[in-house]
Structure formats: structure tokens, C-alpha cells
Amino acid sequence: MFWRLLFLFALLHESWEVVVQSRLRRTEPAFFKYARAGKISEFKRLPRSKYSGGETPLDLYNYYYNANFSLGTPPQSFNLQVDTGSSNLWVTDKSQCTSDACQGYPNGVNHNNPYYRQRQQFDKTQSSSFVNTGNEIDIQYGAGQIQGKSAIDVFQVI
Numbered sequence: 001m002f003w004r005l006l007f008l009f010a011l012l013h014e015s016w017e018v019v020v021q022s023r024l025r026r027t028e029p030a031f032f033k034y035a036r037a038g039k040i041s042e043f044k045r046l047p048r049s050k051y052s053g054g055e056t057p058l059d060l061y062n063y064y065y066n067a068n069f070s071l072g073t074p075p076q077s078f079n080l081q082v083d084t085g086s087s088n089l090w091v092t093d094k095s096q097c098t099s100d101a102c103q104g105y106p107n108g109v110n111h112n113n114p115y116y117r118q119r120q121q122f123d124k125t126q127s128s129s130f131v132n133t134g135n136e137i138d139i140q141y142g143a144g145q146i147q148g149k150s151a152i153d154v155f156q157v158i
Contacts, residue, residue, distance in 0.1 A: 024065045024082060068158040072127030075156055078120050088139055090146060094121040129154045 034043035124130045131152040
């Protein structure tokens with residue numbers, strides 16, 4: 001069963017109380033994958049700033065939990081990394097975020113790396129329910145920030 005919610009991508013200007021349940025998946029760190037393959041020296045050479053926006057990608061050293069959701073009409077599927085330290089949910093805009101960090105990691109656009117993963121990006125031009133609010137956002141985190149524009153679209157937990 002899908003839960004349909006009107007969703008504001010970055011900052012909600014009004015507070016909503018909604019209970020949503022989803023199956024979470026535990027994802028192991030990339031470090032363990034390299035270690036099992038006997039490639040620790042290769043792991044140590046991974047770029048950590050150019051392709052990660054200045055931060056080591058979370059999945060290189062830590063376990064994390066994720067859930068599936070979709071945005072837009074028709075739905076575009078995403079994998080949500082659950083973060084209990086923040087109430088914000090944001091995705092990158094395919095037309096705006098074109099740097100190497102937006103394309104994939106751990107090695108940017110290096111498809112020959114067996115641990116490469118393409119980053120998922122939202123394509124607002126493919127969503128008939130996308131509404132641009134015109135509001136600028138600037139979210140501060142302990143070790144960085146994001147800037148962009150807020151929008152409203154259909155959100156579904158899968």
C-alpha cells in the first residue's frame with residue numbers, strides 16, 4: 001500500500017504529524033567490501049573530497065539504514081538514507097547538480113570501479129505534479145551545508 005503525501009523537498013513551512021512505516025535495510029560499509037576482496041590498499045586511495053562534496057561518503061566506514069521511496073508523477077524511485085539527526089529530506093536536481101560528486105561515488109564517473117554507484121537524481125521535467133515554490137533554502141549541518149530551491153511534489157513510501 002502506498003502512502004501519498006504532499007511533500008516539500010527541503011523545508012516544510014508548516015508542521016505535519018504523519019506516521020509512516022517502511023522496511024529498512026542495513027547496508028554495510030564499503031570498507032568491509034574492499035577488505036573481503038583483499039583490496040585495502042585500493043580503498044585507501046579512494047578520493048575523499050573531490051567526489052564527495054568535502055565529506056567522506058557515509059557508506060565508506062559506517063553501517064547505515066535505508067528505505068525506498070518515490071517522488072513525482074509518474075513516480076521516480078529513490079533510496080532514502082535514514083538520518084535521525086535531521087528532519088530534512090532532499091534530493092539532487094538532475095538539471096542543476098552536474099558535478100562529479102553528483103554523478104556517483106566513490107570515484108565520480110569511474111564505471112570501472114566495482115564499488116561505483118550512480119547517484120540517483122530527481123528529474124523535475126518528468127513529473128507532472130512538480131510545483132516550484134520559488135523559495136531558496138540553506139540548510140546547515142554540523143560539517144557542511146546544502147543550498148538550493150524548495151519544491152512540492154508527491155511522495156510515496158514503497
